[in-house]
Amino acid sequence: MPVGRILHSAWQSVSTPMLPMLTWLAEMAVVSVLDNIEEGNLRIITSSQVYSFGKSPRKQFGFRESGEPGRVVLRVKEETFWLRLCLMGDLGFSEAYMYGEVVCDDLIPLFLIFLQNKSRLEQLNSRFSFLSSIPQKITSYRFLNTLSNSRSNISAHYDISNDMFAGFLSKDMTYSCAIFEELDSDSDRACVRRQNNVSVAESSIIGLHTNKTNGVLKINGAAKSDCLHEGQHANGVNGINGVHKLNGDEANSVSIESEDEYDELEEAQLRKIDHIIRLANIQPGHRVLEIGSGWGSLSLRIATNPAFAGVTVDTITLSSQQLAWARKRMADAGPDVESRVNVHLMDYRAMPKEWEGRFDRLVSVEMLEAVGKEFMEEYWRVVDWALKKEGGVGVVQSITIPESRYEKYSSEIDFIRKWVFPGGMLPSVSFIHQTLTAGSKGRLIVESISNIGPHYARTLREWRQRFLDKFDDIIAPALREEHPEIMRAGAEQADREIEVFKRKWIYYSCYCEVGFTMRILGDHIVTFTREGNTSYGCNVFN
16 A cells, blocks of 8 residues: 555544544644734635734735735635644645635735745744655655656646647647746736636636727727736836847747737747747757657747758657647648657657767757756756767756755645646756756856746736636546546546646646746746857847
């Protein structure tokens, strides 16, 4: 019997008779910590009473004029919520939300309240959570990214279903941070959702219907307002009104098929892909290695660009779903593209010997997070092994975590590492640099590092709205088809499982949006090359 199941059974046998007393003690402990909230206002409604923590707000949702968080309401549906929160802190809250033990009018301002009061609430993650750290550490061994289980880890996320991802990604099927021309130009749509009292937690999201009249975007029949999304100011949530126009004409470099099919997210994703390609300085005749194919959007962009005559791409993935999708895209693009892009189901540590030193360029977009701390040096050793010894250039994009949080984060299992990317770990920028140098024995040198993380907040908002809009029609049916065992469990159980899945993705999206907005998370693009590579040039505006 698995260790986790043994621990769970033991806990059940001991805790069930004592559950009322344990939950009461947990509730009192949590309340004593939440009493320290000073910024914002949190109300918790239970079956018997209402708790109120912090200041009384002047506005019901979002931010006050001073930039402080406003009121958030939590409704406790199951008393086990208190136990989870007391024993497991952040992770416990996420699981309670997933299982419907607590609901929230809007997770975004809730997370902002937690962040604004972080130093005052640290006891919640330290005073009691040691009780759950032992079983976490015992069972976390299965998340070690050995060669044998890395495929199962990544499949837990990416092999859910192509149809599910197609339900909320833009047409290009890029599942990574986009780069928008204007960072917060979606703020009016987000505001309209607030004005319609949309409740994410209650799963009653109202789809937005947009149209253009005389060139003016209208939402639900109303013209653009001057209302701001929570946490955003006139110059954007991060004080950025737009993105630097690379090479003087960044926005115009991205082509969308027709105005009727215009999608700002697709445009932003192609802008990011073009930015990666430009940083790599790909030239006609180059051989390119891509580690982490996704659904083939970057390889397809390279192979369909007439400026890259004779360029060939070898792209590797651990996902059989992505493999099939990417190969079909290359075939659909025509025989020339199909002949120049080879998609392989392959671990980066299992590349054929004949690939040694054969690649002019290497690109990898948001794959580094799946490598794991223990294998980061090995990853860079392989990169050094695959790149040509003279003139090789690589570009890697990775979600990152700040230096101050890295050590604690890397030793714990949080919501994302347990429920979204098992086996994954976010590196810090310095850890990337250190392991790059160590793994390549100094043969690779960093050329540039830039952060596009603030653009991820908007990317996540775009994905979340599409996810909710298309959940019932596309995503839920795809889940039912992908997992027939859910249907065999009965309609009620199937609906419950699908709702848990939906709430997990809502939580993940909101959790990360706030992280990128507040720069608790970053998304760094690292460009590297070889010593003596004078042909690469030095374009500081790339």
